[in-house]
Amino acid sequence: MITSLRMIHWNLSGGIVHRGLLLPFIDALEVPNVALSVHDGFSGLSWSAGRERGSTIVPDTLDNVLEQYRQRDVGFNLLFSNHLLGPDDLANAYGNRLLEKLHDERNGVVVCDGVLADYVRERYPKYQLIRSVINAYLDEVIYRPSDAIVRYFQEKVQTYDRVVVPSELNLRFDVLDQLDKSKLEFLVNNNCFWHCPFAIKHYTQIANGFKKPAGGSPTRICLAQAATSGPERDRTLDHLRKHDALLDETGKPIKQIKFGQRITFKKSWMKPAEVELMQREGCLHFKLQGRDCAASAFEEALRLFVVEYT
Numbered sequence: 001m002i003t004s005l006r007m008i009h010w011n012l013s014g015g016i017v018h019r020g021l022l023l024p025f026i027d028a029l030e031v032p033n034v035a036l037s038v039h040d041g042f043s044g045l046s047w048s049a050g051r052e053r054g055s056t057i058v059p060d061t062l063d064n065v066l067e068q069y070r071q072r073d074v075g076f077n078l079l080f081s082n083h084l085l086g087p088d089d090l091a092n093a094y095g096n097r098l099l100e101k102l103h104d105e106r107n108g109v110v111v112c113d114g115v116l117a118d119y120v121r122e123r124y125p126k127y128q129l130i131r132s133v134i135n136a137y138l139d140e141v142i143y144r145p146s147d148a149i150v151r152y153f154q155e156k157v158q159t160y161d162r163v164v165v166p167s168e169l170n171l172r173f174d175v176l177d178q179l180d181k182s183k184l185e186f187l188v189n190n191n192c193f194w195h196c197p198f199a200i201k202h203y204t205q206i207a208n209g210f211k212k213p214a215g216g217s218p219t220r221i222c223l224a225q226a227a228t229s230g231p232e233r234d235r236t237l238d239h240l241r242k243h244d245a246l247l248d249e250t251g252k253p254i255k256q257i258k259f260g261q262r263i264t265f266k267k268s269w270m271k272p273a274e275v276e277l278m279q280r281e282g283c284l285h286f287k288l289q290g291r292d293c294a295a296s297a298f299e300e301a302l303r304l305f306v307v308e309y310t
């Protein structure tokens with residue numbers, strides 16, 4: 001265990017769906033220098049988004065769960081990152097009730113740029129406002145030159161308390177060293193493959209799903225692998241190869257695909273040692289996803305990243 005490192009903050013997924021796992025985990029955690037917050041989205045609420053299902057919870061139980069986190073001084077971040085919202089959506093009674101209920105400095109709201117971000121800024125100033133990674137993927141910022149990426153995030157941190165950075169930039173110290181790292185949040189276990197060409201499609205389908213009365217969308221898993229057996233095969237492989245995201249059997253990036261060659265896609269999961277390196281270089285906020293995982297799989301990720309590593 002490394003105890004000499006400075007404070008690290010983990011924003012953990014599934015504050016509601018994994019509460020049965022997270023609350024005892026938080027109580028048992030004896031690791032120093034760790035601050036925790038949790039986040040979750042809500043089924044049936046058009047403001048929800050992200051890569052995973054929203055949670056369903058009755059109001060009384062929700063009050064109890066929120067109180068449990070409050071007593072442990074663990075912040076709750078509302079996942080309201082639907083990027084397809086318009087002015088009419090702001091009247092949503094369920095969303096407003098949640099904003100009223102959680103409004104204090106310990107808690108946050110994850111949003112995309114636009115009407116809901118402005119609304120929260122103006123009416124609920126106590127919240128920590130967190131800019132969703134969805135925005136950065138929609139803007140395809142990872143494909144810009146380094147100095148343009150730096151300018152992009154320099155601008156965004158002006159109007160948010162924290163800005164979530166796409167996984168592809170996690171170890172890009174050429175970019176990160178020029179930014180205020182204490183205002184950035186890094187996703188360590190993105191479900192999409194590295195440089196997935198379908199990121200915008202994933203987020204848009206999911207955001208559309210949450211805007212329908214039934215809520216949700218079937219698109220939860222990365223589409224990149226399936227695309228290699230369809231009409232978009234050549235374009236998908238070419239894109240991934242260009243970004244060193246196709247690996248040979250030894251794990252090295254493939255420069256040119258040979259006929260019949262065995263190919264694996266590079267995953268976006270970081271190694272705990274890489275998180276440690278980022279922390280040493282001044283990165284502070286890390287996010288662990290896993291709302292859709294079985295509790296046992298999420299617990300494994302918690303142990304790997306939050307306990308084993310820290």
Ligand SMILES: [Zn+2]
Binds near residue numbers: 191202221222223224
């Ligand atoms: Zn994907």
